[in-house]
Amino acid sequence: MRSDANIAGPMTDPVPGPRSESLGEDVSRETPPPMDDTPIGRAAQLAVEALGRAGEALPRPEQTRVMVVANQKGGVGKTTTTVNLAASLALHGARVLVIDLDPQGNASTALGIDHHAEVPSIYDVLVESKPLSDVVQPVPDVEGLFCAPATIDLAGAEIELVSLVARESRLDRAIQAYEQPLDYILIDCPPSLGLLTVNAMVAGAEVLIPIQCEYYALEGLGQLLRNVELVRGHLNPKLHVSTILLTMYDGRTRLASQVADEVRSHFGNEVLRTSIPRSVRISEAPSYGQTVLTYDPGSSGSLSYLEAAREIALRGAGRTAGQGLSVNYEAQHSTPEGTQ
Ligand code: ATP
Numbered sequence: 001m002r003s004d005a006n007i008a009g010p011m012t013d014p015v016p017g018p019r020s021e022s023l024g025e026d027v028s029r030e031t032p033p034p035m036d037d038t039p040i041g042r043a044a045q046l047a048v049e050a051l052g053r054a055g056e057a058l059p060r061p062e063q064t065r066v067m068v069v070a071n072q073k074g075g076v077g078k079t080t081t082t083v084n085l086a087a088s089l090a091l092h093g094a095r096v097l098v099i100d101l102d103p104q105g106n107a108s109t110a111l112g113i114d115h116h117a118e119v120p121s122i123y124d125v126l127v128e129s130k131p132l133s134d135v136v137q138p139v140p141d142v143e144g145l146f147c148a149p150a151t152i153d154l155a156g157a158e159i160e161l162v163s164l165v166a167r168e169s170r171l172d173r174a175i176q177a178y179e180q181p182l183d184y185i186l187i188d189c190p191p192s193l194g195l196l197t198v199n200a201m202v203a204g205a206e207v208l209i210p211i212q213c214e215y216y217a218l219e220g221l222g223q224l225l226r227n228v229e230l231v232r233g234h235l236n237p238k239l240h241v242s243t244i245l246l247t248m249y250d251g252r253t254r255l256a257s258q259v260a261d262e263v264r265s266h267f268g269n270e271v272l273r274t275s276i277p278r279s280v281r282i283s284e285a286p287s288y289g290q291t292v293l294t295y296d297p298g299s300s301g302s303l304s305y306l307e308a309a310r311e312i313a314l315r316g317a318g319r320t321a322g323q324g325l326s327v328n329y330e331a332q333h334s335t336p337e338g339t340q
């Protein structure tokens with residue numbers, strides 16, 4: 001059971017983030033943030049306990065699952081989904097690498113990874129052929145989670161890659177040569193379908209598409225799916241859309257449920273039962289260099305990403321995730337039926 005007493009503390013910023021000053025006293029809080037001196041891993045464990053399945057071991061994939069988080073539409077929750085799913089899988093005991101393939105470097109920021117211009121980064125891997133192991137950094141306080149950061153250099157890579165040998169498969173080669181054991185690699189793509197995203201699609205077998213529950217949600221999706229087909233046809237026969245995740249779901253609006261229904265009727269099985277609610281805590285976490293899992297372990301956002309990760313792990317092992325939690329995430333303290 002979740003115990004708020006364990007995470008209650010003074011309303012201080014846990015880790016002063018780049019924008020922490022601007023988040024003044026008017027910031028809404030579902031629960032107080034963890035105390036400065038609270039081990040973040042222990043705080044995150046509370047989230048697992050809140051789901052009523054403390055210690056549940058999820059199946060580990062037999063081979064590393066490389067998941068490409070892509071949608072050329074901007075601001076749909078790619079980065080948020082990448083970092084929070086990665087942290088959730090790591091908290092379930094998996095070894096997870098996040099590859100930040102977006103020059104904005106948002107995933108690196110959200111994981112608290114330094115990514116100023118001099119830091120060895122995924123640019124060096126793609127353009128300078130540096131081994132991936134030279135740029136991977138452990139994520140502070142989340143055991144089993146690692147990040148290959150992106151720096152601003154990556155902004156030029158789309159153009160620099162054009163003249164390089166094997167320009168579409170440079171990331172794939174780097175991943176193949178990486179010797180550390182990993183259960184998952186999650187690649188956070190930029191909001192475009194250029195060479196960076198193509199490199200991700202050549203390197204991965206699975207595409208995970210976050211879809212924001214808004215009016216224009218499905219626009220542009222055809223283009224993305226055509227690109228997946230093209231890459232599958234010419235460069236990577238294993239590539240397929242394995243997972244669709246509805247994000248920023250606001251159960252109070254009819255529009256959100258209409259979009260969700262439409263996505264489910266289009267895609268059926270690929271859509272995770274769990275949707276991610278619109279949550280202030282999810283959007284606040286990156287400014288503290290944290291995932292929502294560590295920033296506010298018991299919040300609805302944290303619990304929904306844990307549940308989505310559980311579904312992904314169970315689906316990968318050919319099992320269903322049971323009933324799952326409702327999209328409105330009402331049942332935070334209940335144990336869903338069919339828990340395995
Ligand atoms: P880009 O295309 O620029 O890379 P993106 O698809 O990676 O964007 P995010 O950066 O993950 O999207 O999210 C866009 C914005 O929405 C961010 O400010 C993020 O904090 C916020 N956001 C994402 N998911 C949620 C959510 N479930 N609830 C509230 N805010 C959210």
Ligand code: MG
Nearest residue numbers: 078079102106
């Ligand atoms: Mg992003």
